[in-house]
Amino acid sequence: MTEAAIEIEGLTKTYRATGGAPGKTALDGVSLRVPEGAVFGLLGPNGAGKSTLINILAGLVLKTSGRVAIWGFDQDVNPRNSRAAIGVMPQELNLDPFFTPRQTLEVQAGLYGVPRARRRSDEILETVGLSDKAHAYARTLSGGMRRRLLLAKALVHDPQIIVLDEPTAGVDIELRQMLWAEVRRLNAAGKTIILTTHYLEEAEEMCDEIAIIHHGRVVAHDTTPKLLARLDAKTMVIHPDGEVPVLPSGPGLEVARRPDGAIALSYKTSQTKAEAVLEAIRAAGISIRDVRTEEPDLEDVFLDLTRAG
Numbered sequence: 001m002t003e004a005a006i007e008i009e010g011l012t013k014t015y016r017a018t019g020g021a022p023g024k025t026a027l028d029g030v031s032l033r034v035p036e037g038a039v040f041g042l043l044g045p046n047g048a049g050k051s052t053l054i055n056i057l058a059g060l061v062l063k064t065s066g067r068v069a070i071w072g073f074d075q076d077v078n079p080r081n082s083r084a085a086i087g088v089m090p091q092e093l094n095l096d097p098f099f100t101p102r103q104t105l106e107v108q109a110g111l112y113g114v115p116r117a118r119r120r121s122d123e124i125l126e127t128v129g130l131s132d133k134a135h136a137y138a139r140t141l142s143g144g145m146r147r148r149l150l151l152a153k154a155l156v157h158d159p160q161i162i163v164l165d166e167p168t169a170g171v172d173i174e175l176r177q178m179l180w181a182e183v184r185r186l187n188a189a190g191k192t193i194i195l196t197t198h199y200l201e202e203a204e205e206m207c208d209e210i211a212i213i214h215h216g217r218v219v220a221h222d223t224t225p226k227l228l229a230r231l232d233a234k235t236m237v238i239h240p241d242g243e244v245p246v247l248p249s250g251p252g253l254e255v256a257r258r259p260d261g262a263i264a265l266s267y268k269t270s271q272t273k274a275e276a277v278l279e280a281i282r283a284a285g286i287s288i289r290d291v292r293t294e295e296p297d298l299e300d301v302f303l304d305l306t307r308a309g
């Protein structure tokens with residue numbers, strides 16, 4: 001088994017009641033292991049507890065109970081080392097408006113105790129495409145540029161683990177591509193990546209492993225292919241040659257007409273073989289002009305797990 005980049009055991013967080021608002025349990029016994037070198041997706045509906053979890057990892061929110069170890073360092077025993085091993089690109093675009101990108105990175109490097117000789121501010125600005133803005137005030141940067149700068153900030157102390165909290169929410173295609181290319185590059189260089197996203201297609205494409213959080217609990221955690229295999233559902237879509245007065249039928253088959261004239265036959269791959277589906281089509285006297293299959297995607301898995309409640 002690969003080493004764990006992050007190990008979380010029985011993590012809970014209850015925000016205290018304030019000014020009339022009741023207390024809120026945002027994390028309710030979360031246990032997770034993020035393997036070294038993974039691109040790990042943290043998914044969940046709004047309010048599921050993702051930001052709370054990330055903020056605890058980043059040392060910005062205090063947990064109520066449980067254990068968190070980052071790069072082998074227990075947060076309670078070794079807070080400095082565990083903080084040094086992780087860099088977080090937050091969701092909010094909060095930057096000091098009077099610092100230039102270069103100053104921002106230098107200040108961040110100072111906070112993390114990176115010696116001058118080992119600072120790479122110019123190189124990092126180049127990587128995120130901000131070299132020409134190195135000396136512009138942060139308040140003059142566009143939203144996309146601020147996001148690039150936040151990523152740059154997360155990289156300053158060269159952490160082993162990089163957390164990106166919804167990095168591509170509301171960004172244009174060019175920036176999204178740059179961010180994903182950067183994630184791939186960092187991962188190829190050996191970094192462990194944790195990201196939250198609302199774009200399930202992206203999680204499906206980018207992540208080796210995915211955990212789905214719902215109401216502060218982990219409701220699923222698996223490799224992406226295994227998570228997708230869970231639904232065990234397939235749909236065969238055929239375009240018939242000619243009229244189809246009677247739809248095919250058979251055990252375990254759900255059959256429907258589509259508006260474009262296609263016929264969709266859904267079945268569970270564990271119970272029904274494709275051959276049996278084809279047999280049902282032939283038995284109904286249908287000749288097939290065209291056929292394709294549809295498999296469930298992450299969105300189906302996600303909805304299946306989070307729909308109830």
Ligand SMILES: Nc1ncnc2c1ncn2[C@@H]1O[C@H](COP(=O)(O)OP(=O)(O)OP(=O)(O)O)[C@@H](O)[C@H]1O
Nearest residue numbers: 015024025026044045046047048049050051052053
């Ligand atoms: N500082 C706080 N005080 C009280 N409750 C909070 C606080 N921060 C978050 N919560 C509550 O904890 C729960 C989890 O919030 P969190 O922000 O972690 O969810 P999330 O999964 O990141 O959601 P989103 O995708 O919308 O960012 C929510 O019910 C939220 O209202």
